[in-house]
Amino acid sequence: MSAGEEKPDLEVKFRRSLLASEKWLSKDTVLSAGKAVTVGIFILIVLGPILYLLFQIIVSWGDINETVFNDPILGNEAFLSMLRSIGLSFEIAAIVTVFDIVVGVPMAWILARYEFKGKSILDTMVDLPMAVPTSALGFSVYLFWGTNNGISRLYNSQVGFASQGTLLIIFAHVAFTFPYVTRSIKGIIADLDLNLEKAGKTLGAPPFTIARMISLPMVKEGLLAGTVLAFTRSLGETGATLIVSGVYQTAPVVIVSWMKGLKIPTTAFLAFILIIISLILLTFVRLFARRVGLPWNKVFPRFERKLSSKKVTRTRNTFSIALFLLFVFIPALFVIVFLFQWWGGSPFSGEFEAGMIYQVFLAPDKKINDIMTALVTSLEIALIVTIVNLLIATPMALMISKMKNNKVKGFLDGLIDIPLVIPSSALGFSIFFLWGSNGLHILSPGFAMIVIAHISFTYSYCVRPLIGSFDSISTMYDEAAAAFGASKITAFRTVTLPFLKSGLIAAAIMTFTRSMSETGATIICMGIERTIPVLLVDFFEASTFPAAAFASTILIIISFVMLILLRLVTRRKKDA
Amino acid sequence: MPEIRLQSVTKIFGRKVEAVKDLSFIIEDGEYVSLIGPSGCGKTTTLRLLAGTILPTQGNIYFDNKSVENLSIRDRNIGFVFQHFAIFPHLTVWENAAYGPRVRGRKNSEIDSLVDHALKAVQIDDKAELYPPSLSAPDWQKTALARVIASEAKILLLDEPLGALDQKIREEFQVFLRNLVKKEGLTAIHVTHDQSEALTISDKVAVMNKGKLVQLGTASDLIFTPNNIFTSFFVGESDFLESVVLNDKEDFAEVRVGQSTIKVKNMGISRGRRAVVAVRREFFKVHKYEDKIKTGNFLPGVVVRDQFLGLLRRVRVKLENQQIVEVKIHAKHPIRFKENEKVRLVIDPSSTRCFEYPEEGVASALEM
Numbered sequence: 055m056s057a058g059e060e061k062p063d064l065e066v067k068f069r070r071s072l073l074a075s076e077k078w079l080s081k082d083t084v085l086s087a088g089k090a091v092t093v094g095i096f097i098l099i100v101l102g103p104i105l106y107l108l109f110q111i112i113v114s115w116g117d118i119n120e121t122v123f124n125d126p127i128l129g130n131e132a133f134l135s136m137l138r139s140i141g142l143s144f145e146i147a148a149i150v151t152v153f154d155i156v157v158g159v160p161m162a163w164i165l166a167r168y169e170f171k172g173k174s175i176l177d178t179m180v181d182l183p184m185a186v187p188t189s190a191l192g193f194s195v196y197l198f199w200g201t202n203n204g205i206s207r208l209y210n211s212q213v214g215f216a217s218q219g220t221l222l223i224i225f226a227h228v229a230f231t232f233p234y235v236t237r238s239i240k241g242i243i244a245d246l247d248l249n250l251e252k253a254g255k256t257l258g259a260p261p262f263t264i265a266r267m268i269s270l271p272m273v274k275e276g277l278l279a280g281t282v283l284a285f286t287r288s289l290g291e292t293g294a295t296l297i298v299s300g301v302y303q304t305a306p307v308v309i310v311s312w313m314k315g316l317k318i319p320t321t322a323f324l325a326f327i328l329i330i331i332s333l334i335l336l337t338f339v340r341l342f343a344r345r346v347g348l349p350w351n352k353v354f355p356r357f358e359r360k361l362s363s364k365k366v367t368r369t370r371n372t373f374s375i376a377l378f379l380l381f382v383f384i385p386a387l388f389v390i391v392f393l394f395q396w397w398g399g400s401p402f403s404g405e406f407e408a409g410m411i412y413q414v415f416l417a418p419d420k421k422i423n424d425i426m427t428a429l430v431t432s433l434e435i436a437l438i439v440t441i442v443n444l445l446i447a448t449p450m451a452l453m454i455s456k457m458k459n460n461k462v463k464g465f466l467d468g469l470i471d472i473p474l475v476i477p478s479s480a481l482g483f484s485i486f487f488l489w490g491s492n493g494l495h496i497l498s499p500g501f502a503m504i505v506i507a508h509i510s511f512t513y514s515y516c517v518r519p520l521i522g523s524f525d526s527i528s529t530m531y532d533e534a535a536a537a538f539g540a541s542k543i544t545a546f547r548t549v550t551l552p553f554l555k556s557g558l559i560a561a562a563i564m565t566f567t568r569s570m571s572e573t574g575a576t577i578i579c580m581g582i583e584r585t586i587p588v589l590l591v592d593f594f595e596a597s598t599f600p601a602a603a604f605a606s607t608i609l610i611i612i613s614f615v616m617l618i619l620l621r622l623v624t625r626r627k628k629d630a
Numbered sequence: 631m632p633e634i635r636l637q638s639v640t641k642i643f644g645r646k647v648e649a650v651k652d653l654s655f656i657i658e659d660g661e662y663v664s665l666i667g668p669s670g671c672g673k674t675t676t677l678r679l680l681a682g683t684i685l686p687t688q689g690n691i692y693f694d695n696k697s698v699e700n701l702s703i704r705d706r707n708i709g710f711v712f713q714h715f716a717i718f719p720h721l722t723v724w725e726n727a728a729y730g731p732r733v734r735g736r737k738n739s740e741i742d743s744l745v746d747h748a749l750k751a752v753q754i755d756d757k758a759e760l761y762p763p764s765l766s767a768p769d770w771q772k773t774a775l776a777r778v779i780a781s782e783a784k785i786l787l788l789d790e791p792l793g794a795l796d797q798k799i800r801e802e803f804q805v806f807l808r809n810l811v812k813k814e815g816l817t818a819i820h821v822t823h824d825q826s827e828a829l830t831i832s833d834k835v836a837v838m839n840k841g842k843l844v845q846l847g848t849a850s851d852l853i854f855t856p857n858n859i860f861t862s863f864f865v866g867e868s869d870f871l872e873s874v875v876l877n878d879k880e881d882f883a884e885v886r887v888g889q890s891t892i893k894v895k896n897m898g899i900s901r902g903r904r905a906v907v908a909v910r911r912e913f914f915k916v917h918k919y920e921d922k923i924k925t926g927n928f929l930p931g932v933v934v935r936d937q938f939l940g941l942l943r944r945v946r947v948k949l950e951n952q953q954i955v956e957v958k959i960h961a962k963h964p965i966r967f968k969e970n971e972k973v974r975l976v977i978d979p980s981s982t983r984c985f986e987y988p989e990e991g992v993a994s995a996l997e998m
Contacts, residue, residue: 065738069732530714533703534710537704537708538781540704540733541704
């Protein structure tokens, strides 16, 4: 500690200049400039592309009018197919959300209130589909429900249970949206004051009535948030849907396929409609979430008493877990089973050339090279995106958390959620539109554009948890640091940052995982580069399933490791 | 050496919430002063104004004749101890104490000696390398104090510093804290809601109400010679007798309460004026009406209730003028009073206070 008494001490010199520069950075003018830059980056990366798209739609309305509504050959066929795809998207999202709530709420209750062996395993199992890249997950669901390798083996059928189309899309979407509802209310249920329920019990209400009338209204906001997230994720998903949709295309998939056909104006218009719908949904939820009442103050004593009986409760719990396993967990990970089935050859004919080993490692096109290149590209992109996002999201989160004007705060807070609800293919398209040849003409599709697209849609994933972390740090630490003469930036470095460590790591892992697994925006913004999820779609379209299964499994393993890391980090935070 | 002076300081939150109104007082160098008062009286706001976490709307604050009201907390060089300590959990006790000199850019050798002195002063040098989460609340408190001492601040501001400790430990800490402040030569200002803590620990106590200073004085000033009706109400408990002054000539003035005439301390209120006589509840003596008593200085009344409170009993007595007063007597007082029993309340004139009747009425004068 007492390194040098008389000789010039490097550490002290360094510390003094660090403190001086931090003091300069803490000046009000410098801080204001920093805030302006933070908002500027947000506008450039997230809002800019969307605004530019809206602007271009208005400016080039003539073009759009011609291609979308009055094509010389097709008439308004483009518009009609847009409406059909949007209709299909909504229908699917609605069905999927209902399933998520019906099975997800009892599941959250089980995880929050029961103690049993293997609870933490079930907990991880529920979260897993969220971390698995949707294209891998869609492929897995397809293998399970749509081919003769999966469920149909149980009844010895030569074809899958469902062919590509609406039902298969629903199955796929159920699998990846399921965790949202459960996750968003599990914590709240666990934190509820049990005395309220006990009070209800002393007044003679059966457990089901208590859960419905006392507990659920208190988790209302969480439930709504989870529901909206599940709904918008289903509405905007691309990767899995590309694989399971066949000719029944949802709106985000239509964007990708029109984009591939370079129908820019029609694509722009569809992206525009999707963005508008998402924004309306977001606004609606933010404005009315608190006011929505869970209706039904009526009580049905006999019926609800029956529902509360041990037998019914046990049946309900068993059903929830069984449905979860059948529709979410097993289909989501079936690809791993498939990989082993097809490891060294076809399980049906035994043909070696059809197996994974040959296709990936031995066939003349050497798919392993493609896979490794794509993996490296994915990792590079995810790493850059994570670092950049932490740098630009931390000041934003700090700014929102510290903001005193509630109206501005609410407004900014709402803007942050935009990338969360907009379909990533629509967001990717608007980035392509702004930065590419149709707009600023700075970038052509490729690595850099993918990076920007990923920064854009992972932004909320980074800012949102950080706001929570900042909010949870008591202001007294800041004041204490200030009382000892620490400048604002010094206080941030020495006091706030150490508190934030686990929050930052959690945000980084979330961002990294999301970037690794995204498909829709990537397809639109990529040039010749392939990320792993996109390569997987390519393999699927080329019908080289075992190779696709190999790539999927790699992705799932990476995601699984990330999920475990995330749990370790957040758990340690809770213990501290 | 710091002397603290507030001059007509006013703090208005938002448009019209006056947290502190026209506050002026002087705290001398090396004095230990506590601020007490009902919640919302402005004591915490006053502390924050001194700390610089908020700036006054009007008025001046001087530390040693240097005006500081526009300096932020960073530049005032004060030591602040928080109710929940606010020690940094990611730093060891030693590093916590070193925080102040480190961020002020002191040399390592200086930091070492400052921290060593501070840790010894609060007797926590044996736990220097431990992290706060592994320590107990009293050690957190000591760490918080060591941090302040190592920062060389000469003004110590304490916001309910003992509020998070158990009663027993709190009493030990009161002595510890006072000795520490005196030994280190600090000027301390201590906000608390615990009157006995304030009266035990400080040289002087400031009573505040509704954003104003009501009285600043020593503990015995506040208890035995309150100079206003609110202090006699808030510090301890008193009954207030509405009266009219009959004679203001001698050491003890004669006042009329209801039908009776009693002698009370003459505090210069002239004949014919309305007055309020304050008597601490413990200072009454209660006798059965038929008992022979030597003094004529009593008020007759009827017992409403005699209630057991633990160490004391509370006797409610209705006076002739229908006012109900509460009297505290020892729990082992030989007589147990029955309902409707006639009694005499004997008053020692030297333990009374006699104030001018407040224009707004007694009730509003006591409003918090």
